[in-house]
Amino acid sequence: MTAATDNAFVVFDRVQKSYDGETLVVKDLNLDIGRGEFLTMLGPSGSGKTTCLMMLAGFETATHGDILLGGKPINNIPPHKRGIGMVFQNYALFPHMTVAENLAFPLEVRKIGKSEREEKVQRALDMVQMGAFGGRRPAQLSGGQQQRIALARALVFEPELVLMDEPLGALDKQLREHMQFEITRLAHNLGITTVYVTHDQTEALTMSDRVAVFNDGRIQQLAAPDELYEQPQNSFVAQFIGENNTLMGTVKEIKDGVALVVLDDGEVIDAKPVNVSNPGDRTLVSIRPERVEINKDRLSPDAHLVHAEVLEFIYMGDIYRTRLRVAGNEDFVIKTRNAPDQRRLKPGEHIEIGWLPQDCRALDAP
Numbered sequence: 001m002t003a004a005t006d007n008a009f010v011v012f013d014r015v016q017k018s019y020d021g022e023t024l025v026v027k028d029l030n031l032d033i034g035r036g037e038f039l040t041m042l043g044p045s046g047s048g049k050t051t052c053l054m055m056l057a058g059f060e061t062a063t064h065g066d067i068l069l070g071g072k073p074i075n076n077i078p079p080h081k082r083g084i085g086m087v088f089q090n091y092a093l094f095p096h097m098t099v100a101e102n103l104a105f106p107l108e109v110r111k112i113g114k115s116e117r118e119e120k121v122q123r124a125l126d127m128v129q130m131g132a133f134g135g136r137r138p139a140q141l142s143g144g145q146q147q148r149i150a151l152a153r154a155l156v157f158e159p160e161l162v163l164m165d166e167p168l169g170a171l172d173k174q175l176r177e178h179m180q181f182e183i184t185r186l187a188h189n190l191g192i193t194t195v196y197v198t199h200d201q202t203e204a205l206t207m208s209d210r211v212a213v214f215n216d217g218r219i220q221q222l223a224a225p226d227e228l229y230e231q232p233q234n235s236f237v238a239q240f241i242g243e244n245n246t247l248m249g250t251v252k253e254i255k256d257g258v259a260l261v262v263l264d265d266g267e268v269i270d271a272k273p274v275n276v277s278n279p280g281d282r283t284l285v286s287i288r289p290e291r292v293e294i295n296k297d298r299l300s301p302d303a304h305l306v307h308a309e310v311l312e313f314i315y316m317g318d319i320y321r322t323r324l325r326v327a328g329n330e331d332f333v334i335k336t337r338n339a340p341d342q343r344r345l346k347p348g349e350h351i352e353i354g355w356l357p358q359d360c361r362a363l364d365a366p
């Protein structure tokens with residue numbers, strides 16, 4: 001594990017959860033979250049993200065295992081005594097209170113005086129660009145506005161730990177990006193530990209110190225954003241994070257840290273063996289569009305090249321995006337920078353492509 005272990009603020013220790021006593025929706029979850037860390041749970045719908053937050057918040061109990069907060073098991077601490085700020089998927093504001101009263105509530109509970117309260121409420125409202133809406137009731141706000149108020153209410157009492165479940169789902173792109181920046185800035189400035197849930201991978205990569213990729217009730221990989229993107233540990237993570245080209249093949253040999261893979265059309269490529277170990281293993285090789293090279297001079301002379309047919313060329317301004325047929329895959333995409341020396345490929349053209357072996361990962365065949 002990483003440095004978080006030394007200073008773990010939140011610990012999931014072999015946690016399992018079943019709602020019906022039969023199927024596990026969270027399976028053997030082990031996760032340490034460091035003090036002040038911004039950790040994102042990313043994964044497809046139904047993978048168990050909200051369930052994990054609910055157990056941490058105290059609204060669900062773990063079927064097995066322990067959850068620790070600041071070194072202590074939380075089972076016996078009621079939700080309102082855990083000092084956790086929360087924004088849920090269905091941002092439930094108190095409907096009978098005004099926006100300002102909604103925000104003042106967690107401060108009143110904590111016995112904060114009136115003038116300090118008003119100051120904090122105003123600051124939190126300004127942060128979400130809702131400074132003029134203090135007097136409205138939730139029913140008089142749009143969905144996105146309600147979501148921003150829910151966010152302000154979770155942060156207004158400067159909790160040590162904040163749980164956010166898709167807090168920006170209802171916002172338009174521009175506001176969403178603004179809020180992503182505001183949330184990370186605030187969390188870091190105030191030293192708040194944040195557990196953030198999203199199924200937007202760009203959001204996860206740009207906001208987080210570490211990302212836990214969930215699938216089927218398990219963490220598939222837990223890593224910093226760059227590591228997750230560049231070194232996916234299995235084919236699920238490789239395909240879930242970022243754009244990715246995949247080719248099916250069989251391992252021919254593994255030597256000096258390089259796997260020779262025979263693709264299903266008979267061509268041979270070099271790849272880094274990640275979770276293949278023996279000749280004969282089926283593998284899904286994965287390569288990012290921006291790591292594919294069409295200029296042979298940039299590769300080592302003994303690099304294996306693969307034949308490709310250009311199917312489509314798309315000019316995108318800063319980059320060129322070209323779709324190729326490679327080893328029977330018609331969705332093989334490459335991205336090249338729009339630079340003076342870069343050629344625009346034409347549909348119908350036949351070319352050779354290659355890559356550095358370390359950029360092509362031989363993963364498990366799903």
Ligand SMILES: Nc1ncnc2c1ncn2[C@@H]1O[C@H](COP(=O)(O)OP(=O)(O)OP(=O)(O)O)[C@@H](O)[C@H]1O
Pocket residue numbers: 019020025043044045046047048049050051052199
């Ligand atoms: N209260 C409940 N009772 C029974 N089953 C539930 C309950 N809440 C969630 N589940 C089931 O547990 C699994 C995990 O659900 P969870 O809400 O944790 O997923 P999620 O990762 O948050 O998904 P989404 O991205 O759609 O919000 C799902 O199969 C869901 O149907």
Ligand SMILES: [Mg+2]
Pocket residue numbers: 049050051089165
């Ligand atoms: Mg959810």
